Each structure stands twice: as structure tokens, then as C-alpha cells.
Amino acid sequence: MQRASVFGLAILSLAPTGCGAGSPSAPASKAAHAEPVAHETELLKLTLSRHAEARLGIATVQIGTGSAQAMRETGGEIVAPAWNGGVPAGSATNLAQLGTQQVAADGEVDRTVAQSRLARIALARAEALVREEAGSVRGRDEAAAALATAHAAEETARRQRAMLGPSIATLDAQPRLWVRVIVPAADLAGLARREAVQVSPLGGQGTARTALPVTAPPSANAQNATVDIYYALDNRDRAWRVGQRVSVSLPMGTGPQQGLTVPTAAIVRDIYGGEWVYQRTAPGTYLRRRIEIASSSGGNALVTRGLARGDAVVTDGAAELFGTEFGVAH
Template structure:
């Protein structure tokens, strides 16, 4: 037989009281950032940040205004070894260094041989001249010695010129304080470039690297008939060994005049994996939306826009990269 045990009636009110005293769980804290889909473009998100999150990310904004930059032509170039004494052929990455080294050794040997010939010719001429003065030799012999000396000196000059055409020695190429940058330019664009002004050099693909000025230099005529380009050369100060021979670099060639437009700090620009350029625009209190732009030119940490924003728009400068990480799930 099953026995059922009943609680005393006096204990029931106590259970009711305990049950009534239980408190509701506390609501979860508000997230520091919230992303909402923008109705007009499904692949963009509207980011809403709390005040604390904006302070933690260091968000700073500026308003877009007018600006102007000098007109430039963006292209690429190659760091090469300068020609010795303003003559000769610059040495680049496509040069056969082994063949150049062999030619340099042969040319240096020819210079040494020509110097020895000059010394012997000087001795022969001095002897012939002394004999003439003592009336013990013929004038013809002295003239022949003078001609031999002139021939030896001409051979020495030719040997030295041939050696200069081969450039500095292979061993010293990595220790040069000045390098040249060879910039191929289409023949139709050469007349638009201000040849007397400096060009701006920076490593290719590194927009954050400090630009470096390179002055124009005279070099032997160089062109490529297949591509229709003419080579321009610029001297680059490389005492800090920041650039290497054969390195590809970005080159900004100066053009005449200036371009006006909307200007934005380069710190506000973020780039996606496909090279697209974006800024984060402030659309309301604590809300930001990524907006595509197109950059026409960059100078002095300012970018001139060809399209994407209107005058007076407010964009993020400090913290743009952090917003980019927040949108794509990389917390900061």
C-alpha cells in the first residue's frame, strides 16, 4: 500500500511567500556597437556606436571642404644605378650583372695598359727631345716620339671613356648614396610634364611611406619603340639605403596648373581587398555609414575627390580603420 505524506497547512503560506520574493533577472547590458543593414544597399551596414565605444575607438570627424592640388601624373618607375659622370648607360634590374662585371674588368685592364703606354711614350719623347737639344739627335726622331705620345694619350682617353660607359663597379652598386629612377612615359605625354621640376617617389603600393623628392637629371637618350615610351631619369637621395637597385617605385610627375575640388584627409580613406576606396560618413548622432569614393590625386596628406561626397559631408578621420574592423567583425 502506498502512503502519501501531506505537508502541514502552516507551511504552505511560507512557500508562497518565498516564491513571491524571487526577483526577475537583470536585463543584459547594451552592446557597444550595433550594425543595421542600409535599405538602399544591402552590402553596407549602418553602424551605431555608444558614446563609450566612440571614445574607446578614438573617433574624430571633419567636414569636407574645397581644396586644390598641383596637377600630377601618377606612374611607376625603376630604381637604377646612375651612369658615371653623367655619361654611360644606367644599370637596372634587366641588366646582366655578370656580363657587366666581365666587361668592367676588361675595360679596367685596357685603361692600365694605356697608362703604361703613355708612360713609355713620355720617356721616349723626353729622351728624343734631350738629344735634339744636345745636337745628338734628329728633329724627325723627336717629332715621331711626340706623335707616339699623342697616340698613347688618345688611346688612354678612349679606354677611360669606355670604362665610364660601363658604370660603377658591381661591388659598389649597393653602397651608392645617390640612385637614379627611370620613368617610362608615353611619347604623347612628355610635352605635358614640367621637366625642370622634381618628381615625388615612394615605394610602390605603400601610400603611407613618406614621399621623397627626386631631381631631374640628364641621361643618354633612352626609349622603347615597342611600347612607345620615352625614359625620363631622376636622381634620388639614398644615403639611408631605403631603396635598392631594381626596386619598383611609385612616381608622381609634375604637370602644369592646379586642380580644384573637394578635399579630404588621406587618414579618412580605407581600402578593401579589391582596391576600392571608402570613407565612413556620419549620417546622424552616433551613426556611421561606409561610402564609396574615387580619389583623383593625393598631395600633402590630402586627397582630392572626383566623386562620392558632397560639400559639407562629415567623415571620420581618426578611427576609420577601427570602424572598418567593427563592420567586418574584427573587434577593437
């Protein structure tokens, strides 16, 4: 009986104190709270005076229909060529291993050259002894055979070193470099493999250059289901460096596509990669509109969403409007 009374007291001590008949219940707190915000287009309207438009050099163009080559933007890497004066196949992206092999091959060449020099001296000495009738003909013949063996070893070492290509320190000075592009195997059939591509430095600095497709040794990654394709890039001005990351525009095999086109000069990009244009909705009034681009080529971009035919967008002065909106001085 004593245990039962103690247990009952424990239950009473755990009961909430506010459960009396007249006590009000506490309101339940909400787990989440949502409130409406303005649409993004309602926050981006700019109104400029004529003086401000003239100072920013605003110029507009009307959106029309056109065609643009379907392109796919992807990343690439500058690598050393795999042959024709380049490096061996399979080592274009593993320069550390290639450098180790080159150092070992250089050492082997030096060793065989030293052996050839010693064998030449030994043969000259043996021939002199035969002339003085102080040596044997057999010794002279053995020295000649040793020299021939040393010459063969030296020639083999030189050829093996030549197969490893130029030294790592001079790879950037090659007149041609390759661009390696990793493409998913499922997307390989949709690319125009025989057409040239446009290669640009990352960050938008510098102009795009044309790279031509090359027949390279097979290279793929079975684990990631990707295939490596290569393009040759002119490097006579030494503008590219081995290992440099670049942006590559791959042409698709579907050919030119029809649709709304906008000049690429009218497109501005935010820090998240979003693509925008400034649309003139009224005299002196500009609205930043988000667009979606399917492809771009020849200074024009094919727009799939965000604009309608006849809309007026800013070309000259788009970057200045972008800076004005976010308080960046020009």
C-alpha cells in the same frame, strides 16, 4: 522495298517517345537566372556606442572646398645614374650586360699593367747591358719604345674601365640614384616636366621623398610608344636599391584644381585598390562610401565623386572602423 521499310523503322526509332497526344510537354529550363541584391552601401552601415567611439578614437571633419595639385600616380624603377660617376648611357637598366663589360674591362686593365711591368723590366735590362757595353743601343731604344706602347695601352684600358662606372656591387652605395618612369608619348605633353616628383616605396611603407628632374640621354620604346623620363633621388642614407620598384607621383601641367577635398588620412583602400571613406550619417552611425580621387598632394585629396560639401567623414579611426567592419582586431 526492303531498304525503304528498314529506313522507315530507323526514323521511328529516333522519334521522341513523349510525343503522344496526351503526354505533357517538359518545361524549358532557363539559361540564366538573376535575382536582386542589396546595394553595397546598404551592407556597410556601422553603429557604435559612445564607449566604442572613444575606444577607437573616432574623429571627424566636414568636407569643404579647396585646391590640390593634379597628380598622376604611376610606377617607376630605381636605376644607376647614366653619368657623373654613374654608369654609361643605355646600361642603367641592363646591369647583367654592364657587369659583363666591367669584368672584361678589369681583365684588360690587369693585362696591360702586366705588360707595362714586363716592358719596364726589359728596358732596365737593356740599359744595363748598354752600360756594360754588352748590348746595343738599338735594343735599348726598342725596349724604351715597347715600354711607351705598354704605358699607352694601360692608360687606354684604365680610361675605358672608368667609362663603365663603379662596380655593380657598389651601385647601391652611390649618393645619388635615378628614378626611371615610363610614360606614354601621348601623355608627355601634359606633365610638368620641370617640377619635382614624389617617390614612395611600394606597399605604403615609408615616407615619400622628393626627386628632381635630370637631363638624361634620350631613351624611348618605339614599339610601345613610350618615353623614359628620369629624376635624381638622394641616396646618402642608402635607403634605395638599384632595381627597386617604386610609386611615383607626377605633377600635371594643369596646375592646382578646385573642388571638394578630403584629408588623405580619411581614405582607406580595399584589396582591389578601391578608395573609401567613412561618412557619419547620424550620431554613432557610419557608412562606408566609395569615392573617386582625381589627385592628392599636401595631405589632401581632390574628390570628384562620392561626397558632397558638408559631409562629415572620419579622419582619426578610419582604419579602426575598417578593421571593425571586417573583423580585424586592433
